[in-house]
Amino acid sequence: MKILAFAGSTSSTSINKELVKFVLKDFQDEEINLIDLNDFTMPVFSVDLEKKGFPDQAHQFLKVIEECDVIICSLAEHNRSYSAAFKNVFDWASRINVKVFQNKPMLLMSTSPGGYGGGNVMNTAKTFFPQFAADIKDTFSLPKFYENFDMESGVINPDMLNDLKGKIQNFKNQVKTND
DSSP, X not given: OEEEEEESOOOTTOHHHXXXXXHHGGGTTSEEEEOOGGGGOOOOOOHHHHTTOOOHHHHHHHHXXXXXXXXXXXXXXXXXXXXXXXXXXXXXXXXXXXXXXXXXXXXXXXXXXXXXXXXXXXXXXHHHGGGGTEEEEEEEEEOSHHXXXXXXXXXXOHHHHHHHHHHHHHHXXXXXXXX
């Protein structure tokens, strides 16, 4: 199984990327492509720029999705929505192929320092990603990242860890069923 993994952030200290890396430990026997959104930096989308053509990075983003079997991502929440960096990549890619996520099974996550765990961006993504061909199999939000996550140990809250492990197993089972 080929896994595409990413955080919806360009921060060098992304807590969402830390969550993704922690989850990927449960997929060590799989082929993993952990991408960095910084590799897909493009001008801010506009119809005027679109008329001049699409950036190579938008095509590259769609290609890494095409080449994977499943997607594991954790979205950063900025002002109750997607980060500007992710939204820009998503906007460009969706103009090339409205089915951005190409019907790939997805484990969708979010985390934040606050008590809602990126719940606003999660709710937005759960609503809109399927309209862009995301096959969301399960979701997980980790609230209060700095209280519930240790950079060496990962998720340290036993209840949240148990919930996450269950969701990872559920995701694996659903993906296996689809093979």
